Amino acid sequence: MGVITYDYNAAEGRVVIDEHKGHPGIESTTYSYARINDEMLAMLEIPRPSYLLLLLGFLSALGLGALCLSIQVDVGIGYSGISHPIGWGFYITNFVFWIGIGHAGTLISAVFYLTRAPWRTAIYRAAEAMTVFGVMTAGLFPLLHTGRPWLAYWLIPYPNERMLWVNFKSPLLWDVFAVTTYLTVSVLFFMLGLIPDMAILRDEAFRKGQKLKGMLYTMMALNWRGTNHQWVHYMRGYLIFAALATPLVFSVHSIVSWDFAMSSVPGWHTTIFAPYFVAGAIFSGLAMVMTVLIPVRVVFGLEGYITDHVIQSVCKVILFTSFIVGYAYGTEFFIGYYSGSPYERAIFYYRPFGEMQSWTLLGDNQINFPQIAFWLMVFCNVISPIPLWRWKVRNNLIAVWITCVLINVGMWFERFNIVGSSLQHEYDPAAWGEYWPTIVETGITIGSFGFFFTLFTLFAKALPPMAITELKENTEPPLQNPPKEH
Amino acid sequence: MSRFTGVWGSFTHLDATTDTIEQVRDKGVQPTVLSPCPRHEIEHALGDPQSSVPWIALVCGAMGTFIGFSFPAWTASDWVLPVSGKPIVAIPTFAIIGFELTILLAALSTLLGLSLLAVFDSFKNPMPTAAKRYLRFQRDRFGVVVRCDSAQAEEFAEILRRNGAEEVHVEKD
Numbered sequence: 001m002g003v004i005t006y007d008y009n010a011a012e013g014r015v016v017i018d019e020h021k022g023h024p025g026i027e028s029t030t031y032s033y034a035r036i037n038d039e040m041l042a043m044l045e046i047p048r049p050s051y052l053l054l055l056l057g058f059l060s061a062l063g064l065g066a067l068c069l070s071i072q073v074d075v076g077i078g079y080s081g082i083s084h085p086i087g088w089g090f091y092i093t094n095f096v097f098w099i100g101i102g103h104a105g106t107l108i109s110a111v112f113y114l115t116r117a118p119w120r121t122a123i124y125r126a127a128e129a130m131t132v133f134g135v136m137t138a139g140l141f142p143l144l145h146t147g148r149p150w151l152a153y154w155l156i157p158y159p160n161e162r163m164l165w166v167n168f169k170s171p172l173l174w175d176v177f178a179v180t181t182y183l184t185v186s187v188l189f190f191m192l193g194l195i196p197d198m199a200i201l202r203d204e205a206f207r208k209g210q211k212l213k214g215m216l217y218t219m220m221a222l223n224w225r226g227t228n229h230q231w232v233h234y235m236r237g238y239l240i241f242a243a244l245a246t247p248l249v250f251s252v253h254s255i256v257s258w259d260f261a262m263s264s265v266p267g268w269h270t271t272i273f274a275p276y277f278v279a280g281a282i283f284s285g286l287a288m289v290m291t292v293l294i295p296v297r298v299v300f301g302l303e304g305y306i307t308d309h310v311i312q313s314v315c316k317v318i319l320f321t322s323f324i325v326g327y328a329y330g331t332e333f334f335i336g337y338y339s340g341s342p343y344e345r346a347i348f349y350y351r352p353f354g355e356m357q358s359w360t361l362l363g364d365n366q367i368n369f370p371q372i373a374f375w376l377m378v379f380c381n382v383i384s385p386i387p388l389w390r391w392k393v394r395n396n397l398i399a400v401w402i403t404c405v406l407i408n409v410g411m412w413f414e415r416f417n418i419v420g421s422s423l424q425h426e427y428d429p430a431a432w433g434e435y436w437p438t439i440v441e442t443g444i445t446i447g448s449f450g451f452f453f454t455l456f457t458l459f460a461k462a463l464p465p466m467a468i469t470e471l472k473e474n475t476e477p478p479l480q481n482p483p484k485e486h
Numbered sequence: 487m488s489r490f491t492g493v494w495g496s497f498t499h500l501d502a503t504t505d506t507i508e509q510v511r512d513k514g515v516q517p518t519v520l521s522p523c524p525r526h527e528i529e530h531a532l533g534d535p536q537s538s539v540p541w542i543a544l545v546c547g548a549m550g551t552f553i554g555f556s557f558p559a560w561t562a563s564d565w566v567l568p569v570s571g572k573p574i575v576a577i578p579t580f581a582i583i584g585f586e587l588t589i590l591l592a593a594l595s596t597l598l599g600l601s602l603l604a605v606f607d608s609f610k611n612p613m614p615t616a617a618k619r620y621l622r623f624q625r626d627r628f629g630v631v632v633r634c635d636s637a638q639a640e641e642f643a644e645i646l647r648r649n650g651a652e653e654v655h656v657e658k659d
Contacts, residue, residue, distance in 0.1 A: 033625065034626040037522075163565065165561035168562065174582040177582065177586040178586055181589055181590045184594075185590070185593045188593055188594070188597050189593075196624070200624045203622075203624045206621060225613065225618060226521055226522060226623055226624055227613070228520075229535075229607035229611060230607070232535050233604050233607075236540060237539045240539060240540060240592070241597075244593050247585075247589070469524075472522055473523040477525060477527070478499050478500060480499040
């Protein structure tokens with residue numbers, strides 16, 4: 001049976017959900033408990049060669065990153081393109097980008113849980129895993145960027161030999177608190193969601209006589225039996241986690257944005273940065289979720305779970321956030337002009353057109369890296385999602401996937417556009433400079449993608465990529481006397 | 487020797503389970519129910535039991551807020567670094583630390599709280615070993631466990647059977 005897609009019931013004026021018939025656009029809401037159990041567990045069986053080949057590809061990228069990382073740490077930060085006046089380059093760009101990728105998971109698992117969006121169920125576990133892996137990847141970069149990662153513990157609030165504490169008024173320290181809190185809460189939220197599913201895996205392993213696996217899952221299930229006492233505390237706790245994680249999602253990228261906005265650098269010192277960064281983070285995070293889950297749907301045959309309705313819903317949020325991001329780009333330029341500040345005007349000319357030597361529309365025609373980043377950012381983040389307004393495009397998996405890959409590219413360049421360009425052109429022309437990344441920085445950037453995708457690929461086979469318990473919760477319960485049709 | 491005396495059974499259907507719960511509660515006994523996923527129908531049948539996890543989160547979250555403001559204020563006062571005449575104890579900047587610690591402590595205490603409460607409840611409401619080892623409660627079956635003395639066991643077993651229990655087990659000392 002094909003997947004039924006009802007975005008909207010014109011007669012009712014909304015999507016109609018009948019608890020006893022399931023959601024009209026999500027086929028899995030009509031599946032039995034046993035079917036959901038079996039289909040989810042089948043995904044964890046021995047991988048096919050294509051999976052191993054894919055894993056090898058990601059491991060190779062990770063290996064390249066590790067090699068470049070060892071060179072960077074061994075030789076020192078001078079081996080990167082980071083030099084006066086550009087103190088923040090690829091590493092901080094990667095940090096901001098990966099933190100942004102980590103936003104979709106908590107948004108889907110917490111915000112859409114509180115708003116009871118039914119399409120979140122099939123994708124939230126994978127999105128949460130991406131959050132954890134995204135923040136783990138992001139966390140590597142500030143440490144690497146310091147040049148002496150072995151002294152990272154200096155960031156922890158404890159007094160030094162002269163009883164001098166860390167500076168709690170610094171946005172960089174706020175970032176340490178925000179990112180570590182976000183990582184902790186995301187990991188706990190992810191693990192909490194896994195507990196009932198671990199009990200399913202435990203029982204299944206014992207049923208098949210796999211004692212070793214069963215013992216491992218017994219430890220991970222934390223004595224979960226599914227009693228009403230456990231469920232009542234669990235569900236209440238889960239709701240609190242969702243309620244706590246929701247403001248956290250918005251705070252983390254706001255605080256990351258204040259790393260920039262609290263400084264007096266032209267192009268950074270704006271009040272729009274917090275909402276602009278948050279919208280961008282959700283935008284890129286959702287695009288990454290689709291980039292990963294569309295192949296997962298095809299490979300594992302999950303059309304009944306990640307239905308066209310689910311993809312359409314995510315695309316609508318992507319469109320919405322694309323709109324906010326595009327609006328923020330425009331606002332930045334308008335405020336740059338309207339502020340009357342020559343420094344603000346100069347940086348917003350420099351980003352798209354380069355040096356102001358000739359005052360022509362194309363500047364001096366010497367392309368620099370921020371210019372490339374700017375135009376890629378505009379094309380990928382503002383122009384490429386426009387076709388998603390059409391239902392037919394949102395219903396075309398290949399078109400959606402290509403758009404999402406482009407958005408990921410665009411969002412990386414947006415981060416670079418912010419990080420890289422302003423430092424090249426601050427107030428004093430005598431202190432201007434130019435930044436081009438070195439091979440080592442590029443290799444570490446590729447390695448970060450290898451790290452993220454390796455972790456996700458391993459996750460997809462080691463743990464249930466969908467929340468089995470929640471899929472059951474959203475499906476029609478088995479009834480002896482079903483309610484009569486009305 | 488089993489610590490459990492009473493009856494337990496497994497059910498295929500949710501409505502049969504909720505009917506059983508209501509009839510067992512009518513006899514003055516609060517059963518323990520096992521289910522593959524949370525169902526509000528079961529909660530209603532059990533009389534909507536409440537959890538005290540939110541109170542734990544509230545208290546620990548408030549502690550986080552207090553620490554988040556007071557600790558930076560103390561460190562700033564301990565070693566005063568005047569910058570441009572700005573306030574030494576700057577509440578708006580400490581709000582960030584206060585907010586993050588509120589979330590962090592509330593989240594950690596929620597997890598700890600729900601784990602401990604679940605453990606306490608499992609001691610208060612022991613389950614028969616056979617029910618613990620029944621491998622379908624996580625998959626597609628509902629379970630009802632009734633603690634009672636040996637004299638009442640047959641009466642509750644009959645309620646379970648009458649409501650269509652797939653299996654009924656009587657556990658006696």
